[in-house]
Amino acid sequence: xxxxxxxxxxxxxxxxxxxxxxxxxxxxxxxxxxxxxxxxxxxxxxxxxxxxxxxxxxxxxxxxxxxxxxxxxxxxxxxxxxxxxxxxxxxxxxxxxxxxxxxxxxxxxxxxxxxxxxxxxxxxxxxxxxxxxxxxxxxxxxxxxxxxxxxxxxxxxxxxxxxxxxxxxxxxxxxxxxxxxxxxxxxxxxxxxxxxxxxxxxxxxxxxxxxxxxxxxxxxxxxxxxxxxxxxxxxxxxxxxxxxxxxxxxxxxxxxxxxxxxxxxxxxxxxxxxxxxxxxxxxxxxxxxxxxxxxxxxxxxxxxxxxxxxxxxxxxxxxxxxxxxxxxxxxxxxxxxxxxxxxxxxxxxxxxxxxxxxxxxx
Numbered sequence: 001x002x003x004x005x006x007x008x009x010x011x012x013x014x015x016x017x018x019x020x021x022x023x024x025x026x027x028x029x030x031x032x033x034x035x036x037x038x039x040x041x042x043x044x045x046x047x048x049x050x051x052x053x054x055x056x057x058x059x060x061x062x063x064x065x066x067x068x069x070x071x072x073x074x075x076x077x078x079x080x081x082x083x084x085x086x087x088x089x090x091x092x093x094x095x096x097x098x099x100x101x102x103x104x105x106x107x108x109x110x111x112x113x114x115x116x117x118x119x120x121x122x123x124x125x126x127x128x129x130x131x132x133x134x135x136x137x138x139x140x141x142x143x144x145x146x147x148x149x150x151x152x153x154x155x156x157x158x159x160x161x162x163x164x165x166x167x168x169x170x171x172x173x174x175x176x177x178x179x180x181x182x183x184x185x186x187x188x189x190x191x192x193x194x195x196x197x198x199x200x201x202x203x204x205x206x207x208x209x210x211x212x213x214x215x216x217x218x219x220x221x222x223x224x225x226x227x228x229x230x231x232x233x234x235x236x237x238x239x240x241x242x243x244x245x246x247x248x249x250x251x252x253x254x255x256x257x258x259x260x261x262x263x264x265x266x267x268x269x270x271x272x273x274x275x276x277x278x279x280x281x282x283x284x285x286x287x288x289x290x291x292x293x294x295x296x297x298x299x300x301x302x303x304x305x306x307x308x309x310x311x312x313x314x315x316x317x318x319x320x321x322x323x324x325x326x327x328x329x330x331x332x333x334x335x336x337x338x339x340x341x342x343x344x345x346x347x348x349x350x351x352x353x354x355x356x357x358x359x360x361x362x
Contacts, residue, residue: 001104001270012198020354021103028252034273041101041102041103042066042100043099043107043142043145043245044097044100044141044176045098045100045110045139045140045211046136046137046140046171047095047096047110047114048073048094048096048134048136048167049096049114049117049126049136049139050094050117050118050127050129050134051126051127051129051134051192051194052071052095052096053181053184053185053191053193054120054185054193054194055069055070055094055117055183056070056182057183057184057186057193057305058113058117058199058200058203059096059098059110059203060186061184061200061203062100062105062110062203062204062206063104063105063204064101064103064104064105064109065098065100065110065209066100066101066163067097067098067099067318068096068097068098068099069096069097069176070094070095070096070132070176070182070184071095071175071177072085072090072092072094072095072174073093073095073135073139073173073230074092074093074139074169074171074172074173074174075093075173075175076090076091077090080092080175081178082178082181086133087294088131088133088233090133092133092138093133093134093135093167094134094177095137095139095174097174103228104207106175106291107112107145107148107149107152108148108152109206109207111138111148111153111156112152112156113150113203115116115123115156115205116202117195118136119198120136120156120160120164120166121160121162121163122165123134123135123165126194127194129194135167136165136166136167137166137167137169138153138166138167138168138331139166139167139168139170140169140170140171141170143170146168146170149168151187153166153168204346205345207345208347208348211309212233212259212260212307213242213259214296214307215258215259215260215308216257217233220232220233220258222255226242227333228333228334230256230333231333231334232257232310233310233311234311235295237313237331238276238332239275240274240275240276241275242275243276243277243331244332244333244335244337246277246332248269248277249266249269249271250266250298250337250340251265251266251339252266252331252338252339252340252350252355253265253337253338253340253343253348254266254269254277254279254338254342255337255338255348256287256305256308256310256312256335256336257333257334257335258305258308258310259305259307259310259336261287261305261307261350262283262287262351263282263283263287263288263312263335264277264303264328264330264335265283265351265354265355266340266355267354268280268281268283268323270319270323270350272319272329274329276313276329276331276332277329277335278319278327278329278350279328279330280319280320280323280324280326280327280328281326281328281352283354286299286306287307288304288305288312289303289305289306289309290302290303290304290307291304293314296357299313300314301314301316302314302355303315304338311334312330312331312334313326313328313329313330314328314332315327315328315329338351340355343358350362
């Protein structure tokens with residue numbers, strides 16, 4: 001059977017959409033990126049690791065992964081449905097398309113993390129899922145990626161006594177799965193998953209940022225929840241007594257939700273009965289920018305993160321006198337809390353002494 005491959009590159013108003021099509025199947029497999037992604041940096045790779053629900057959710061947690069999409073790869077019929085693929089006779093494999101920024105997460109790292117979610121010696125079976133549609137595989141669209149993939153597989157094979165059965169092949173075709181399969185575990189947190197839950201947290205911790213940079217609003221719109229975006233970018237205020245950290249007093253560090261930069265430490269947090277997290281001071285004054293705020297007919301001092309330029313909240317002069325008299329009233333939606341026992345894994349080890357120093361002073 002003759003296969004005709006075409007590569008069409010369309011550049012429109014500075015945005016590129018690259019499509020790799022196969023006329024045998026009647027429908028082109030689209031390999032595209034949203035306009036918020038830097039095309040000069042983004043690459044793509046396709047992973048099959050059993051049920052694609054868990055595999056997609058896992059890769060979503062990794063810093064540097066810019067987009068994911070579940071679908072069916074390298075089969076022999078046009079426009080397959082989930083029902084067709086699930087019969088196991090179409091040649092298709094449940095696959096996750098992973099777009100990533102190689103300056104933040106390179107292909108070797110992604111392969112290494114992928115191996116933590118599979119049994120690479122198990123043929124056509126992962127967890128409770130059995131059939132050729134659940135085989136393991138890595139599929140590439142760039143020939144130069146093949147050498148990297150095979151090299152990593154050869155290296156990782158030394159850790160196993162049995163032969164590895166991970167398929168390595170060029171991507172021949174890829175059809176996007178039905179909408180209800182996309183981000184399935186994000187929409188259904190209690191849904192079935194063959195990947196142990198603790199691996200999702202390990203994926204989040206696996207590649208901590210080494211530096212903090214302001215993130216483009218278009219990217220934040222995609223990565224943050226609507227409330228987090230509205231608070232940090234539009235100066236909104238979340239509801240009092242109805243937010244993540246107003247009554248959180250575990251040991252740990254609070255970081256900018258937009259950049260990951262450390263801002264506050266738990267030992268400077270106190271109960272203020274205002275319904276929002278309250279701190280006596282930031283970790284360093286250099287991390288915070290203060291601005292006059294005349295909104296809503298009031299005169300207040302707004303607090304923003306200096307690097308991320310994210311709206312955090314306001315600072316007032318009614319804090320505990322023994323702690324300096326200030327109250328940094330901060331929106332939970334502008335923060336991410338990292339517990340003390342996870343600080344080292346997430347790259348905040350140097351701030352642990354701040355917690356230990358406070359313990360000794362008690």
